[in-house]
Amino acid sequence: MDSPIVSSALVAPGHLVGGSNHFGGAFFPYQRNMTVVDTLPADMLPMIHEHWYQFPPINPLWHSLLGVAIIVLGIISVLGNGMVIYLTFSTKNLKTPTNMLIVNLAFSDFCMMAFMMPTMAANCFAELGF
Numbered sequence: 117m118d119s120p121i122v123s124s125a126l127v128a129p130g131h132l133v134g135g136s137n138h139f140g141g142a143f144f145p146y147q148r149n150m151t152v153v154d155t156l157p158a159d160m161l162p163m164i165h166e167h168w169y170q171f172p173p174i175n176p177l178w179h180s181l182l183g184v185a186i187i188v189l190g191i192i193s194v195l196g197n198g199m200v201i202y203l204t205f206s207t208k209n210l211k212t213p214t215n216m217l218i219v220n221l222a223f224s225d226f227c228m229m230a231f232m233m234p235t236m237a238a239n240c241f242a243e244l245g246f
Contacts, residue, residue: 176244183240190233197226 152171153164200222204210 179240179243183237186233186237186240190229190237193229194226194233197222197229201226 150173151169152173153161153169155173156164201219204215204219204222
């Protein structure tokens with residue numbers, strides 16, 4: 117993980133941090149020598165393998181991008197699967213055994229996204245401190 121391509125992809129450029137890089141090329145807002153493990157509670161440290169001490173923290177921008185992606189995909193999934201369920205049950209010609217399998221899959225996906233998407237998105241934004 118010492119290649120310049122990987123390092124430059126993980127480090128915030130100086131012009132993005134307000135003209136000069138106040139943290140010496142480290143993850144904004146993290147210090148250069150931080151690891152992923154430094155953000156964990158002290159009672160969890162004995163359970164963490166030493167392998168994870170070599171990785172820097174994730175840039176906070178990724179948390180917000182993932183949260184927005186989860187919200188967009190969740191809305192599309194809930195609307196699309198809800199439409200499949202509604203159309204199958206409201207149209208008599210679509211009530212075939214094959215379509216009931218598709219409705220079953222749509223229902224399980226609908227429930228998973230309807231109940232898990234808000235929690236996953238909240239977790240992504242909670243990492244940012246909101």
